Amino acid sequence: MSHCSPASRLFALLLSLLLLLPLAATADSDEEGETEALPFSELSFPEPARHFSAEQKCVAPVEEMRRNHMKYILHQRDETVHEGIRTRQYSLEECVNCHAVKNDEGEYTPVNAPGQFCYSCHSYAAVHIDCFQCHATRPERASKLPALSSVDENHPNDGLRSDINALLASEGSAQ
Numbered sequence: 331m332s333h334c335s336p337a338s339r340l341f342a343l344l345l346s347l348l349l350l351l352p353l354a355a356t357a358d359s360d361e362e363g364e365t366e367a368l369p370f371s372e373l374s375f376p377e378p379a380r381h382f383s384a385e386q387k388c389v390a391p392v393e394e395m396r397r398n399h400m401k402y403i404l405h406q407r408d409e410t411v412h413e414g415i416r417t418r419q420y421s422l423e424e425c426v427n428c429h430a431v432k433n434d435e436g437e438y439t440p441v442n443a444p445g446q447f448c449y450s451c452h453s454y455a456a457v458h459i460d461c462f463q464c465h466a467t468r469p470e471r472a473s474k475l476p477a478l479s480s481v482d483e484n485h486p487n488d489g490l491r492s493d494i495n496a497l498l499a500s501e502g503s504a505q
Contacts, residue, residue: 388428389419389475399425403461418474422465427473440467 388395390402402420409415418424429447430438441448442462452459
């Protein structure tokens with residue numbers, strides 16, 4: 331004797347039908363070897379746009395920024411808002427300065443616009459960001475970070491990055 335409610339039986343039946351839907355779509359073919367497209371087979375996943383400033387390198391190596399840029403931004407926010415320490419290296423403004431691109435009219439396109447750097451990467455990673463509800467999405471003034479040569483073997487911020495990583499690790503273990 332089953333202890334399932336009528337609602338759970340109905341849910342199970344609907345779920346089963348939904349799972350069998352792709353099989354029903356492939357069973358209906360007009361000609362030999364030709365089948366209709368499966369539901370959702372036309373979906374595409376956007377690749378992140380890649381744009382970096384021609385004048386300067388990123389404040390940290392690419393792989394480092396992919397994994398930890400949010401930690402840097404949050405750490406910068408805490409230092410700025412809570413402690414009054416204002417530096418530009420990991421500021422959101424400098425991220426926008428580096429990753430914004432100009433459109434055909436020569437005007438900057440917002441970094442959070444569809445197809446642009448922030449939007450495309452965060453869409454690809456299925457992450458919702460709310461930074462730009464308050465912060466500018468286009469460069470407002472020129473970058474104050476020093477221009478770097480693309481032939482630098484050692485990143486000039488390697489020492490600083492290790493200091494910040496140690497600080498972030500100690501903050502994480504203190505929580």
